[in-house]
Structures are given as C-alpha cells and as structure tokens.
Amino acid sequence: MVSNVKSYTLIGVNAVEVLVQVDASRGMPGTIVVGLPDSAVKESRERVKAAIVNSGYPFPAKKIVINLAPADVKKEGTIYDLPISIGILVAQNIVSGKRLNEYLIAGELGLKGEIRKVKGALAAAILAKQKDYRGIILPAENAEEASLISGIEIIPIKHLSEAVAFLNGDIQIEPITKNLIENNFSFTIDMSDIAGQYHAKRAVEIAAAGGHNILFVGPPGSGKTMLSRRIPTILPPMTEKEIIETTQIYSAAGMLNGIITERPYRAPHHTVSDVALIGGGSSIKPGEVSLAHNGVLFLDEFPEFKRSALEALRQPIEDGEVTISRISGSVTFPAKFMLVAAMNPCPCGFYGFEDGVHYCTCSPAQVKRYRSKVSGPILDRIDIHVSLPAVKPEELAKMEKGESSEKIRKRVTKAHERQKERFKKLSFSFNGKMDSKAIKKFCKLTEQAEEILNRAVKTYALSARAYNRILKLSLTIADLDGSDVIQPKHIIETLGFRENISTN
Ligand SMILES: Nc1ncnc2c1ncn2[C@@H]1O[C@H](COP(=O)(O)OP(=O)(O)O)[C@@H](O)[C@H]1O
Ligand SMILES: [Mg+2]
Known part of the structure; x- marks a missing residue:
C-alpha cells in the first residue's frame, strides 16, 4: 500500500x-x-x-x-x-x-x-x-x-x-492562533544620544525620509558607526506585510528566534565573502543584502570591501532583489534595503579633517588610491555624501542633546506617506528610486527655485547626474516640509550638502 x-x-x-x-x-x-x-x-x-x-x-x-x-x-x-x-x-x-x-x-x-x-x-x-x-x-x-x-x-x-x-482523532490539539503583532518600539538607543552633528543628523533624516542611500566620510571616532546604528530608530514601524517578508527570509536562512518586528540592521565586516554578502552557497542561502531587507545595510570601511562585492551590490540596489544563478536554476531573494556606508577620508583617517591635534600622514598618491577603491557606479547610487568632523571630547559634554528618534520618526513617516501616494501606480515608493524620467515628471520647482538651481549648475559645472541627485533630495526635503513643489529653501538646503556637489 x-x-x-x-x-x-x-x-x-x-x-x-x-x-x-x-x-x-x-x-x-x-x-x-x-x-x-x-x-x-x-x-x-x-x-x-x-x-x-x-x-x-x-x-x-x-x-x-x-x-x-x-x-x-x-x-x-x-x-x-x-x-x-x-x-x-x-x-x-x-x-x-x-x-x-x-x-x-x-x-x-x-x-x-x-x-x-x-x-x-x-x-x-x-x-x-x-x-x-x-x-x-x-x-x-x-x-x-x-x-x-x-x-x-x-x-x-x-x-x-x-x-x-x-x-487518529484520539486527541484534540488547540491550533495556535494568529499573534497580534505588537509593534512597540523597544530600542535602547536613540538619536538624542548624539550630541551636536546637526548637519549629519539632518542628512540622515533626509536619507531615511526619501529612501536615499547615504555615505559618511569622517575621521575615526567622529560618530559614523553611532549614527548609522540609530537609523532604524527613525524609520516607521514595519507594516504587517514587511514583518512577514523579513521573518520569512530569516526563517529560510534558519536564523529565526521569534518574529522579526524591528527593522533589521546588518553590518557585515569588510572581509565578508561575496556569497555571504549577496547570497548563494551549495544550498542557496540568503545573504546579508537579503537579511537587511526592509532595513539598513551598514558597510563600514567602505573602500576595504572587495571590488567584486561592491559591484555585486548594484543589482539589489537597483532592483530591490537579488538573483542567484545556478546550473540547477536561479533563485531570487528580496533585498530592499537602505545602504549606509562609512569611510575614512584616507588610510590614516585625517585627510581634510586636521584638527590641530591630528594631522594626515598619507601621501597624495595614497589618498587618491584609497578613494579610487570605491567605484564610480556604486557612488552614483548613493544620493547623499556627508562629511562628519569629530566633536572634541571637552565640547561633547557641553553640547545639547538633540531631538528624540520618536520626533524625527514622525516627520519621516509623514514623508513616506506622501511618497506612497505619489508613486502609488508605480513599482517603487521612494524619491530615492526615481529614474531620470520620473524625476522630470515629479520634481516640480517654483520659478525662483529653478533659477537658483540653474545658477548652481553653472557655478559648479554640475553633471547631469549631480543635477538629478539635487532634484531627488530637494523633493524629499519638500516632502518633509509638506510641500508639493520644490521651493528655493529646499534647493538651498540641498546645495548645503556641498560634498554632494563635488562628487559628480
Ligand atoms: N556626537 C557625539 N555624541 C556623543 N558621543 C559621541 C559623538 N561622537 C562620537 N561619540 C563617542 O565616540 C565613540 C566613537 O564613535 P564611533 O561611532 O565609533 O565613531 P566612528 O565610527 O566614526 O569611528 C562613540 O561610541 C561615542 O561614545
Ligand atoms: Mg566606526
């Protein structure tokens, strides 16, 4: 039988x-x-x-x-x-x-x-x-x-x-019924832990609000890791759909200890193998990019990652998923994350950030080689580049604590809602994901804002890519401001991210 x-x-x-x-x-x-x-x-x-x-x-x-x-x-x-x-x-x-x-x-x-x-x-x-x-x-x-x-x-x-x-029907077993997903925040860290650094914190808020990838450049100890770690605390709680997606990934990876309700934060070391980063292996497993799905992927010491690993990040950044091909067939894993990268300005860490105590000891060639390790195509996919000087210890104590994560999260959530509405018929839901066609369609400027932008294009000899990046960021700033059109103040704030302009 x-x-x-x-x-x-x-x-x-x-x-x-x-x-x-x-x-x-x-x-x-x-x-x-x-x-x-x-x-x-x-x-x-x-x-x-x-x-x-x-x-x-x-x-x-x-x-x-x-x-x-x-x-x-x-x-x-x-x-x-x-x-x-x-x-x-x-x-x-x-x-x-x-x-x-x-x-x-x-x-x-x-x-x-x-x-x-x-x-x-x-x-x-x-x-x-x-x-x-x-x-x-x-x-x-x-x-x-x-x-x-x-x-x-x-x-x-x-x-x-x-x-x-x-x-056999000899016993009854009470089925487990659906857990009410409790999405109460239980973070033990908060944005208010960070003293000063208003410029960087604002950059982080804009990045989180518009789904923009972000790169921090600064000397050791300037708070790059500290800031990155706190990004999940200003993102809105996951929706039920997101909770199921993320939990499903950890379940498939055999890494689950309870339902995942907090947005993931993954920080793989720069020695990570391509397979561990992207996914794969003999019994194909999700990689870090998928474990970061709906959350943050933090890559510290960005230039130290293997070039092949950085290249492999392009597909998930573009498509929000990653496909692993095998003779036996291909498998696709979700991989929608916010990329947060951090790097020192040079091998010793102080080029451009000399503070009277620390001086850069690298040769110009060393600085150049270090920076060139991060390829242009991946930098193009990072909308915000922000430099982060260190705060002196004696000043830290005197500085005011900033806003709480909860307050920032409220603004970020509102900006997300505006974008969801704006892009509801499209396959993406963040300003950071707009291509040049979408930028043309959705970035409406006041006359004066347009004038300011055109002047900046001439003054700084901006490339088309830098121009588009400014428009995307300005739209997110307008969203945070509750405005449907990009106004002069939004353009001006974007231009304040000078680092962004210099990296065409
Ligand atoms: N703005 C700041 N506010 C409060 N603490 C800070 C600040 N900047 C740095 N620190 C302290 O310095 C430590 C080192 O920061 P970290 O984020 O590791 O720097 P980095 O990653 O840039 O090397 C932090 O753990 C924190 O204690
Ligand atoms: Mg660090």
Whole structure:
C-alpha cells in the first residue's frame, strides 16, 4: 500500500509542495529514499527508524521505498523526518490516512521521537493557505512564525506520538492562533544620544525620509558607526506585510528566534565573502543584502570591501532583489534595503579633517588610491555624501542633546506617506528610486527655485547626474516640509550638502 503525506521544500524564501510517498511491500527488509534527496535526507532514514521504535511503534520488516516528488526540485535538510514516519505508520495501519489530505506536515525527529524545528515554516504556512489546506502540522518551536498567517490551523507538535494521536482523532490539539503583532518600539538607543552633528543628523533624516542611500566620510571616532546604528530608530514601524517578508527570509536562512518586528540592521565586516554578502552557497542561502531587507545595510570601511562585492551590490540596489544563478536554476531573494556606508577620508583617517591635534600622514598618491577603491557606479547610487568632523571630547559634554528618534520618526513617516501616494501606480515608493524620467515628471520647482538651481549648475559645472541627485533630495526635503513643489529653501538646503556637489 502506498501512503501519501504532503510536505514542502524551499526555493529561495518560498515553499513549494513536496509529496512524500511511502510504499511498504514484501521483499528484502530495508529502506531506500528516491527523488533527488540530499545527504541529510538519507540520514533521515536512521532517525526515522529509531524514532518509530523508541516511540513504541513497530518498524515493518518489509522493503520500504520512499519517494519525494516532484523529483526535479532539490530537497534538503530534515523537514521530511516526520512526514516519512507518518507515511510508514500509515502503511502499517497504525495511523489512519483520513486527515492526511488536509494538512502539510514537517518536522525533524530526535532519536526518541521528539520533534525539532525546521527551516521555512512561515513559507510553508503561506503555501498551505494558498492551497486551501486546513492547516499545517509542524514543530511547536515553529508555531509562532507560522501563526503570522491567519485562516489556517497551525498545529504544534512536540513528539511523534502526538502527531499520531492527532491524526487518529484520539486527541484534540488547540491550533495556535494568529499573534497580534505588537509593534512597540523597544530600542535602547536613540538619536538624542548624539550630541551636536546637526548637519549629519539632518542628512540622515533626509536619507531615511526619501529612501536615499547615504555615505559618511569622517575621521575615526567622529560618530559614523553611532549614527548609522540609530537609523532604524527613525524609520516607521514595519507594516504587517514587511514583518512577514523579513521573518520569512530569516526563517529560510534558519536564523529565526521569534518574529522579526524591528527593522533589521546588518553590518557585515569588510572581509565578508561575496556569497555571504549577496547570497548563494551549495544550498542557496540568503545573504546579508537579503537579511537587511526592509532595513539598513551598514558597510563600514567602505573602500576595504572587495571590488567584486561592491559591484555585486548594484543589482539589489537597483532592483530591490537579488538573483542567484545556478546550473540547477536561479533563485531570487528580496533585498530592499537602505545602504549606509562609512569611510575614512584616507588610510590614516585625517585627510581634510586636521584638527590641530591630528594631522594626515598619507601621501597624495595614497589618498587618491584609497578613494579610487570605491567605484564610480556604486557612488552614483548613493544620493547623499556627508562629511562628519569629530566633536572634541571637552565640547561633547557641553553640547545639547538633540531631538528624540520618536520626533524625527514622525516627520519621516509623514514623508513616506506622501511618497506612497505619489508613486502609488508605480513599482517603487521612494524619491530615492526615481529614474531620470520620473524625476522630470515629479520634481516640480517654483520659478525662483529653478533659477537658483540653474545658477548652481553653472557655478559648479554640475553633471547631469549631480543635477538629478539635487532634484531627488530637494523633493524629499519638500516632502518633509509638506510641500508639493520644490521651493528655493529646499534647493538651498540641498546645495548645503556641498560634498554632494563635488562628487559628480
Ligand atoms: N556626537 C557625539 N555624541 C556623543 N558621543 C559621541 C559623538 N561622537 C562620537 N561619540 C563617542 O565616540 C565613540 C566613537 O564613535 P564611533 O561611532 O565609533 O565613531 P566612528 O565610527 O566614526 O569611528 C562613540 O561610541 C561615542 O561614545
Ligand atoms: Mg566606526
């Protein structure tokens, strides 16, 4: 007799259905698994046998063939321990097959029949809902993430015997119902921790408001890391959709410890491999760009990153997703993040920031070489370049604390709402994502503002790219100001970011 148990596998962050078929027939006792299983699936045979026997069920002295269908999608890991066990018990009439059609089943087994968590349970719940299944039977540890999806039964299981009793109708298991997502901010850091640095803080607010990427240039200790760390605190809370997307990525990466409600902040070291940054590996995993989805990707010591890594950032910055190609097919991961980069002005860190105590010791050639490590194409995708001089310690103490993150966040949120409305028919929702066509369409200037901009173009010999960058930023400043048109003061503030003008 052949028993069919429904389960899933992950392709990228999404789940697709896998049918686990078990056939027990007369012949040489033994178990074989077919259907493109990886080595972990093969090991599953041993765990399944031990778990069945140690849970007090007989293991059939028969020839057992386990088929994972469809055969052409890669299956990995430990998801199938529970479905295979159930299949074997159905084949022996120990489990009734009646409810099997209604649920997706997944779980790793320990040798005593205890059930351990699996990757991608949230994606599996989404699949169960799409396919109109009644629910999903899964490890208790995975129930919280799966409960983000309403309208299906999330049945948490701790032991093989529980799954058996449930499927036989001997026990009732209360489905886990949807968690009300509490999006209360629990940041222990705040923008008000930063004394002075009004120019940089304003730049950060504009960047956060318009979805602009930002680069800090400054000597060591000037607060580049400190400021970056606080950017998630001024972004609006994630929407439910964003929470599900981000949690799904961490779930697929096997990195989930509870639902992710705070915007991610990822700060990979500059020695990070291309695979760890962009995604990939033998069992394709999301990289840092995807782990930063809906949040901030901070790249400190920007010029120290390998050129190949910086080049590879271009696709996710442009498209908000990253595609990893393999002979076996390609996988796309979401990767929509705000890029925050930081660098010293030169190898020693003080070129242009000499303060009477520190002097730059680099040769002009060293400074030039250091700066040229960051390629033009990636710099073009960073709208705001801001320099950050250090505040002297004795001055720090005297300086006033700035505004709270909460206050700034309110303004940022309003600016986001204006952009959502503006771009509602388009595929993007931030000023920072406008191409030159969109810039022409949406950046309306008053006559006087236009005059000022034209004068700046002549004075500074601005390139078309710098011109567009000024328009994008000015529109965000206008949004923060609640204005539909770009006024002279908005252009003037943008021109105040002088660094921006010099980097055409
Ligand atoms: N404006 C500031 N307000 C408060 N503390 C500051 C400020 N600037 C620097 N600091 C202090 O200096 C430390 C070093 O800053 P950091 O962000 O690591 O600098 P960088 O990344 O530019 O080298 C911070 O942890 C903080 O204690
Ligand atoms: Mg730092």
